[in-house]
Every structure is written in C-alpha cells, then in structure tokens.
Amino acid sequence: MKKIAATLLWLFLLSVLTNTKSHAQQKEVKDEVIYHVFQRSFYDSNGDSHGDLNGLKEKLNYLQNLGVTSILMTPLYESVYYHNYYAIDFKKIDPKYGTLADYLNLVKEVHKRGMKIYMDMETQYVTEDHLWWRDSFGNPGSAYSNYILYDDSAQLKPSSIVFNLTELLGYDGTTRKITTVNLNNKEVQNYNLQLFKYWLDPNGDGNFDDGVDGFRLDHMMDDLDNKGILINLFKTFWVPLLTNLKSVNPHIKFMAEQADWLSYGIDYLKQGGVDAVFAFRIQQAVRTLDKKKIEAFADTTFSNTPKGKEQIMFIENHDIPRFATVVKENPGKLRVGAAINLLIGGIPSIYYGQEIGMLGNAQFGKYGKIITDANEIPSREAFEWYKEINGRGMAFWYKGTGPWWDESNVKPNDGISFEEQEQDKRSLWNFYKSLLVLRKRNHALINGDYMSFPNSNSQVISFIRASEDGHALVVVNLSDQAQHVRLNFSSVNKQLVVNQLENLFGGMKGNSVNENEITLQLKNYDVQVFKF
The missing domain is CATH 2.60.40.1180 (Golgi alpha-mannosidase II)
Structure with missing residues (x-):
C-alpha cells in the first residue's frame, strides 16, 4: 500500500x-548558491582597511564551508566612488582591490575549487574623469563626441543620468559630474563587446579558466532611464552584445538587475537575452511575512518564468536595508527569511553578512537632502569576523569619515559575528549552513x-x-x-x-x-x- x-x-x-x-531549473545548474559580496567591506589582506581581491581569496574556505558555490562581486573597475559604479576606466581594476595579477589568481583559484565567479558591470554612465568626457567636453571635433550624450551642439551640457542627476556627492566629500553613454553609437557597442570579451578571456588564449563565468548587468533597461532617447536597447544593444559573447563562450551567464524593482523581469528573460533576473517581488513579499503576498508573488514569478531561464532569490542586496534591520533582529523571522530565500526555488543569493544577521538601514536622504553615496554605507559595512570590533582583516575603509561611522552597527559582543556564531549550533550562521547542506543532499530543493x-x-x-x-x-x-x-x-x-x-x-x-x-x-x- x-x-x-x-x-x-x-x-x-x-x-x-x-x-x-511552473519553472524548472536546468540540470546543468548543480546546487548553485551565490554569495553577493561587497568586496571593499569583506576582508582586508594588506592592512589598509580596504577589502581586496587577495582577502577574498583568503576567505574562499569560509565560503565553501558555508555552502557557497558562486561569488558575485560588485564592480572592480576604477572609480572615484567606493562602490566603483560610474567608471573612470572600465578596464582598470581599482588599485585598492589589488592588481590584475591578483584578480587572475583569484579567478583561477575559484575555478580550481569548482566554484564560479561573476562580475558586476554598468557601462551606461561615466564620470568627468573618463577619457570620453575629457576629450569631447566642449570639443565637437573630438573622436569621442558621439560616445556620450550632450544636450547642446557645443558639447558643454552632458545629459543627466537616472533620476536626472548630473553629479553625485561621495561620502568623502568628492563630487563628480556624471553623464550617460550613447549606447546607440556603433563604436560604443564595439567597445562594450571588446570589453566584455576581455573579461571572458583576459589572455585571449581560448581557455576560460582565467575568465568570469558571467556578468550581472546593473540597471539594465530597454528605454534607458525612461527618457525616450535611448530606446529599444534590448534589440539594438543588449541582445547583439550577449549573443556575440555567447558565441565566444556558450556557457557564460547573464543576470539582469531590472531597473524597475516592481517588475517580474519576464520581458528581460524573453526579449532582453539574459539568463536570469532578480526576484524582487518575492524579496519584497518575504519582508512582510504575509502569506498571501508571498504566495501570490511566488506563483506569478515562477509560472511566468520561461523554461531554461532563472530567477535569483534574495532577501538582501547592496541597495536596500538589511533583512535583520527590517525584522528588528527577531531570531525567528531571520530563520524564516533564510528558509524561504534558500528553499523556495530559483538560484539563491546570500548578501555578505546576511548569514550572521548583520544590521544596516540604507535609505535615500538618510544623510541630508543632497543625494550622496553615503546613504547606503549602513548596508555595506565591514563584515563582522570577530567578537570584538578589531581584528586582522577588518575592512573599516569608512572609519572616522562621518555619521555613518559614528552610528555604525558593527559593535563588540553583540552576537553578530562569525566568531560568536561558528561554534554555536543554534546560531543563524549554522542555520544557514544546515539549510544549504539539506539543499545539497536533496535534488528537489535544487532543481x-x-x-x-x-x-x-x-x-x-x-x-x-x-x-x-x-x-x-x-x-x-x-x-x-x-x-x-x-x-x-x-x-x-x-x-x-x-x-x-x-x-x-x-x-x-x-x-x-x-x-x-x-x-x-x-x-x-x-x-x-x-x-x-
């Protein structure tokens, strides 16, 4: 019977x-668990208080012990901003992170362990420090005049970016003007192709052991910033770019951060050429702990996801308040969030520090009416390795720089650290680890x-x-x-x-x-x- x-x-x-x-994960995705790391805040290997590539390499054992199989980094390229969006040079690694050799050593070590590594890219904007701006500003005869958008023929009024911003104040007082790249320009399109190809295979030998396994496409849009200027970008820019890159390496994966966080991202999967999107609606529902909302958004998300495409499950990322802050550190709610994040479907993504219940309340306007990148520092603080505040590798790059430091959530002896939780079988860290072990042992929870x-x-x-x-x-x-x-x-x-x-x-x-x-x-x- x-x-x-x-x-x-x-x-x-x-x-x-x-x-x-209903959406089925592909067999080739074997127990993929992404660790979304804000590397400047993760682990400092050389004592300058900035998390770096060698520090990330040192902590690969930690990630594998937790159950992570893939690493998603925030941008590496040179920028005046601590988060490395808005580039000075897309091909140059921020010196605070290390050298190109450090990067290549990290990638090869990741691959030796059977893990994957993803790079975050946003090539839609540049600052006034970028060559394209410097050469073309006020110079209509520049070879780069059509690389960025100007609102006037004299090229003295570069177009604004998202939210109509023309400049951004950095946490350290640095202010830079920012403008939009002309993605319809053929030279820009070719530049992007060559740039992405470079990170696929840095030494160009056709062996991808030194290349990334995929890209996160930040702020991807079909009509950039809804201005009606750069339109139909899925067809004219993104699909040709991604198709060409897949002809180089068919196994490369693209995940889109849909600019509209209230969307399900289905158009990105069907028309934008990407392999995965972020499940924002499920993330938003989980924070309410409302059964009807979670079920409704999960049903809609999975039932509409095309076969062969993926939803990336998350409850935290670098742009929003941390889950532990939202649920006011409630231990039970932290476990419920972990369980839904890791077990409901798709590919789970864990934001660094989420697994130990780190706190942080990123919000626009937190530090004044002027838009500043300091507003997000509370959700991007140093990973808490130790019971006490100080210790080798603590990445306090923002120490003593403003109220975000004075109001820091990183405090000693509060139970929120890897050292305090590793040996405690009842800790949140061990709860995450146990769920990831459960997942790994049961294919239904993966595929x-x-x-x-x-x-x-x-x-x-x-x-x-x-x-x-x-x-x-x-x-x-x-x-x-x-x-x-x-x-x-x-x-x-x-x-x-x-x-x-x-x-x-x-x-x-x-x-x-x-x-x-x-x-x-x-x-x-x-x-x-x-x-x-």
Missing part, C-alpha cells in the same frame, strides 16, 4: 508540473519546480519542490505563535493517497499522517521539510 501511495503521489506531481507553466500547496492555516506557508530526482514539501510558520496546520492532498487530487513521509528538517513531534491528510504541529517560526 505504501509503495502504491508513493507512486500515485509522484505520478500526480509529475502530471501537475508537466501541465503547468525542483515550485508549486504552492494549500493548507488550513493563514499563518503557515507550504509549497512543494518536485523534480525527476524527487520531491519535497516545505512548511514554514510565519508567526510568533505555535500553529496547527492540515494539508489535505485530496483537495488537490481526490485520488491521491498519502501515508508515508520522511522528515528531512525540523521536528516531527505531534505530526500525523493518514491516507490523504498531513497534520503538523509547528513551533513559532518553525521550518519543516519532508521528502515523499
């Missing part, structure tokens, strides 16, 4: 999933299709991950109270019979199973995972 029930359940799930638009599963409790979310390799049920209590929940399989398929479950994660006390219904007792913020 048990074997028959298990067979019926698998046939049911297989029939449902093959007859819906399985997402399908929401109804239950009797408005405070409990439940969903199934099903693949050819198996299927798992994930049940999460979103509330601070213990909950009793029933999952009736006959409400989904009257012919379905269930009488056997294997517990993979979480307690089984008080749980029961009959022919078509599972009854679970959940502690507050409980996470339980089962294998059929």
Whole structure:
C-alpha cells in the first residue's frame, strides 16, 4: 500500500508540473548558491582597511564551508566612488582591490575549487574623469563626441543620468559630474563587446579558466532611464552584445538587475537575452511575512518564468536595508527569511553578512537632502569576523569619515559575528549552513519546480519542490505563535493517497499522517521539510 501511495503521489506531481507553466531549473545548474559580496567591506589582506581581491581569496574556505558555490562581486573597475559604479576606466581594476595579477589568481583559484565567479558591470554612465568626457567636453571635433550624450551642439551640457542627476556627492566629500553613454553609437557597442570579451578571456588564449563565468548587468533597461532617447536597447544593444559573447563562450551567464524593482523581469528573460533576473517581488513579499503576498508573488514569478531561464532569490542586496534591520533582529523571522530565500526555488543569493544577521538601514536622504553615496554605507559595512570590533582583516575603509561611522552597527559582543556564531549550533550562521547542506543532499530543493500547496492555516506557508530526482514539501510558520496546520492532498487530487513521509528538517513531534491528510504541529517560526 505504501509503495502504491508513493507512486500515485509522484505520478500526480509529475502530471501537475508537466501541465503547468511552473519553472524548472536546468540540470546543468548543480546546487548553485551565490554569495553577493561587497568586496571593499569583506576582508582586508594588506592592512589598509580596504577589502581586496587577495582577502577574498583568503576567505574562499569560509565560503565553501558555508555552502557557497558562486561569488558575485560588485564592480572592480576604477572609480572615484567606493562602490566603483560610474567608471573612470572600465578596464582598470581599482588599485585598492589589488592588481590584475591578483584578480587572475583569484579567478583561477575559484575555478580550481569548482566554484564560479561573476562580475558586476554598468557601462551606461561615466564620470568627468573618463577619457570620453575629457576629450569631447566642449570639443565637437573630438573622436569621442558621439560616445556620450550632450544636450547642446557645443558639447558643454552632458545629459543627466537616472533620476536626472548630473553629479553625485561621495561620502568623502568628492563630487563628480556624471553623464550617460550613447549606447546607440556603433563604436560604443564595439567597445562594450571588446570589453566584455576581455573579461571572458583576459589572455585571449581560448581557455576560460582565467575568465568570469558571467556578468550581472546593473540597471539594465530597454528605454534607458525612461527618457525616450535611448530606446529599444534590448534589440539594438543588449541582445547583439550577449549573443556575440555567447558565441565566444556558450556557457557564460547573464543576470539582469531590472531597473524597475516592481517588475517580474519576464520581458528581460524573453526579449532582453539574459539568463536570469532578480526576484524582487518575492524579496519584497518575504519582508512582510504575509502569506498571501508571498504566495501570490511566488506563483506569478515562477509560472511566468520561461523554461531554461532563472530567477535569483534574495532577501538582501547592496541597495536596500538589511533583512535583520527590517525584522528588528527577531531570531525567528531571520530563520524564516533564510528558509524561504534558500528553499523556495530559483538560484539563491546570500548578501555578505546576511548569514550572521548583520544590521544596516540604507535609505535615500538618510544623510541630508543632497543625494550622496553615503546613504547606503549602513548596508555595506565591514563584515563582522570577530567578537570584538578589531581584528586582522577588518575592512573599516569608512572609519572616522562621518555619521555613518559614528552610528555604525558593527559593535563588540553583540552576537553578530562569525566568531560568536561558528561554534554555536543554534546560531543563524549554522542555520544557514544546515539549510544549504539539506539543499545539497536533496535534488528537489535544487532543481525542483515550485508549486504552492494549500493548507488550513493563514499563518503557515507550504509549497512543494518536485523534480525527476524527487520531491519535497516545505512548511514554514510565519508567526510568533505555535500553529496547527492540515494539508489535505485530496483537495488537490481526490485520488491521491498519502501515508508515508520522511522528515528531512525540523521536528516531527505531534505530526500525523493518514491516507490523504498531513497534520503538523509547528513551533513559532518553525521550518519543516519532508521528502515523499
């Protein structure tokens, strides 16, 4: 009877999933877990307080021990700004990060370990320090006159960028004028092709062991900044660029940060030529811990994602307040966020420090009405390696520079550090690690299709991950109270019979199973995972 029930359940799930638009991860994506690192704040190898490439290499063991398989860096190129957006030179690595040799050594070491590395690129804007600006400003005869956009024929009024900004104040008092690159210019398009090709294969030998495995395309848009000037960029700029790059290395991956965070990014996947987008709507829903919102956005996200394309799951990144700040450091909510981030589907991304519950409240206008890059420093602080504030490798590049330092969330003996959490089996860090071990051991949690599963409790979310390799049920209590929940399989398929479950994660006390219904007792913020 048990074997028959298990067979019926698998046939049911297989029939449902093959007859819906649910999204399936490709077999080639084996347990990919991205670590989104703000490398200036991660680990300093040479004592100058700036996180660097050699520091990142030193901590590869840490990342692998956690369960990470891929690294996504913020931009490396030279810029006057600490975050390295708005370039001076797209091909030159910021000296504070190290040398080209340091970069190549990092990439090769990552690949030796069977890991992947992704580079963040934003070539839509340049500062007044860039060659294109310096040579063409006030000089209509410049060879670079058509490389950037001007609002006047004398080329004295460079066009604004997003939010109509013409300049940006840095946290250190540096102000630079910024303008928009003319992506419709053939020379600019060729420059981008050669630039991206260079990072694919720096020494040009056709062997990609020294090249990136993919790119994050920051602020990607079809109509740049919605100005109606640089339009149809998917067709004229992005698709030709990405197609040409894939002809060089067919395995390269492109992930787009859709500029509209309220979109699902489906047009990017269908028309923009990218392989993955960021699941902003799920991220936004998870922060509310509202069952209806999470289910609605997850259902829409996965059902509309084309086959062969990916959604990147995240609850934190470098532009938004940290999850621990949003949920006011509530331990249960931190675990619920982790569970949904890592188990709901797609490719999970962990923002550095998320795994230890680092705090930070990035917000526009936090440090005055003038837009300054200091506003995001609270969510980009030094990774907390030690119980005490100080220690080898602490990347306090912003120390003593302003109120963001005076109000720093990095404090000693507060429980928010790797040193304090590594040996504590109940810590958030070990919770992340245990979920990643669970994921690695169960293919359904890696490659399985997402399908929401109804239950009797408005405070409990439940969903199934099903693949050819198996299927798992994930049940999460979103509330601070213990909950009793029933999952009736006959409400989904009257012919379905269930009488056997294997517990993979979480307690089984008080749980029961009959022919078509599972009854679970959940502690507050409980996470339980089962294998059929």
